[in-house]
Amino acid sequence: MQLTIDMLADLSAGAAFLATGGGGDPHLTYLSACEGLKAYGPATMIAPQDLDDDALVVALGAVGAPTTSLELLPSIDESIEVLSAYKKLTGRKVDAVVSFEIGGGNSLIPIVAAAANNIPVIDGDGMGRALPEATMMTYAIAGIQPTPAVALDYAGNTQLIEAETTEAYEQIIREFSMQRGGMALSAEFQMTGRQMKECIVPNTVSLSIELGKILRSRQGTADQLAEQIASVFEPSIYGEFRQLFTGIVSDMSTSVVGGYDVGRATIAPLIEGTPSLIIDIKNEYLTAKLDGRLLASVPDLICILDSETAEPINAERLRYGQRVSVFAVGCPDHYRSEQALKVVSPRSFGFDFDYTPIEDIPAN
């Protein structure tokens, strides 16, 4: 399948939905990817099973605090530069690239590198959503080593990273990013085709394009589109889809702490006198509670859309007075194993409760 410029807007909208509030402002990465494909032509995308078992694939993406990218603009060649630096500094060959995170701008970053190097980009990613740390990738959970990895800053400075553990790698790349303007590109988690097929969340790029088409159709409000959105998720690896709440953002606070945007949003109901929805945020929307009752939590997906336009709203764009619709989607099975829940359960984000799969939480 050829990925052309005209598909990027749908991909970007779908990816913004799957970003669950994180992933940065997709508009900037979108503009940059459009300029990239204008310069290098379309990219070829293949399904995970179509890559040779012995081929070598590397994951590309950006690491950092999303708020900073509102001012520190991406450059169109940065994914190409990080891939070149990776090949040069590690001496390894690369047959294909893949996204490590479908949620937000990271879904688009490997595409320009694929187009410019005439190698395929894989239809899938290492999260099926957006999450803040490398240890949370399905690649890491399956035991793939993140290093050797290469980091690149906005000015073209590079660093080769070798780390003993994914935790150590995470600290090093995060530190590099925070020291270098808050955003860095990375090439990491090299794996064989065989390894990739076992741990990738498959077909998320094509699912995003399909989802984005619905969100951008302008056929109705977010609530009116819910049924169509459900029809994308229900037959997929995600499964459960729920409409949680519609209301108005009545309080919102974020700050950058240790490299992450943290905060809490209060969404007031449309009917006065009923309880407000509380969303806790650490880069992404992590939990949704109504009157103290949990409606959904990480690793299941919590997504906030502008009620009128059905446009997904990132945490850093969520503001006082906005009218929003909140949805939840069940996470892929990759995140439901005991091994996975050690790193992506509510407890691993500092909450004092265990994960309850969304389908086990009574609907309203």
Place this chain on the structure above:
Amino acid sequence: MRIGIDVGGTHTDIVLLEGDDVLIAHKSLTTADVTTGVKNVLAHVRDNGVEMHEVDAVMIGTTQFTNAVIERRELSTVAAIRLGLPSGRGMPPKLGWPSEISAALGSTDFMLHGGYLYDGKKLSDIDDAEIDKVIADLKSKDIQSVAITSAFSPMNSDPENYVAQRISAEVPNIALTLSHRIGRVGLLERENAALLNAALLSFADRVVNAFAEAVAEFGLSCPVFISQNDGTLMESQFVREFPALTFSSGPTNSLRGAARLTGFDEAIVVDIGGTTSDIGVLRGGFPRESNMVVEVGGVRTNFRMPDVQAIGLGGGSLVEDDGKSIGPKSVGHNLVRDGLVFGGNMLTATDIVVAAGLAEVGDKSKVTELPQSTIENGLSTIRQILEDGIRMMKPNSDPLPVILVGGGAILAPKEMAHVSEIHAPTNSGVANAIGAAIALIGGEAERFIDYSNTPRQDALSEVKSAAESVAVSAGADPGKLRTIDIEETAIPYMDEGATRVRVKVVGDVAKLASGREVN
């Protein structure tokens, strides 16, 4: 007494208000030079025996600047200067703009080194040699207006100020818009806002001169305000520097005027014109605001604006397919020439309601031949289009009152689904002018506060009271202040918890009759 004037694309309206009472309301055509139209409506007020020196304030709302951007006219060429390299390589200014408007501003774009990072470190050093080249180029190209944007300028505006000083020193007659004075965090949107503002500066001079000339000719010595998109007032001199802050003051005034005319604070306002109907929502007497990113003429900006949806139904909308299809094509302001009831040969939405006996406009005898099926289908299509539009904008499933304003209000049926009651207030045709006349005084305060020392709620109250005293000293009624915006931006290079807090409040003009609190 105060005068509200609305200068729209087609009509220039005036109202004279004493407290809440509308003493005079008058509509006239907008003239090409704008001034004549304003003088015409002021003459109407004077000729009604009003002592002009007794007027305490003139408030003007104008869509001139929005229309200029949408219609791509009156725009100067602008040089865009961005300081942010080496970030954003290959991402020049005006990226993603519709081609006609980017062509109107020209292609003189400079990407220079400079700007800051989130942590207060320099993104890169400013390069004076690069600025020398920019200055030489500006001189050679005879460019009148420049927009300067640097990375993280809302937190540190030094690079923008430095480049502005260097340009002013060497190219003295060039107009400058500095992005940190007009927009917020979000570099591309702030840069876009600054570029549109810069393109409108010379037009702003002409518009403000025209207003001043008209007002002076009628012996009005009171302050003249121009309404901004958030429903607050700015002194007319300020508009010469920041015309873009008037964007969408038209819909804001229309919505606020409708609230004042009916006394409804929670309602849907449908402003039916010649070509479109604009649907907005009143919440607590103020327009519901749209999302952060708002397009003006297809350009993304980060102004706060009312959430108004335009649908393709107006008095001049063309009727096709035996009434089963109406609009979005329209004869627009040529309705009075081309509509059947006006002796023309185009079947319009207005002709349908006249033929049905629901309105008396033009010559009814011209539509007596219209088939009954066309009339019935037409009425049902009009109703369907309006009901769909209202349903899209409604905040919830509870029925809400609808307030009809605008010249095309005769199209609306007496009953609609999702609607509790329909009001078409007297003077609804001049709702915009009334909205301008009752516009508010704003007050804004900004503080750097460490949340680890001051609890957040206390900090917010502190900044809010500071904003309130600014508004009160600018003439707002202390009893009727309302917070319209709270913005918190973390300042990470300071201690954790350090946050820039910005609060904006608005209030009604206090004791307007004395005229002295307004300045």
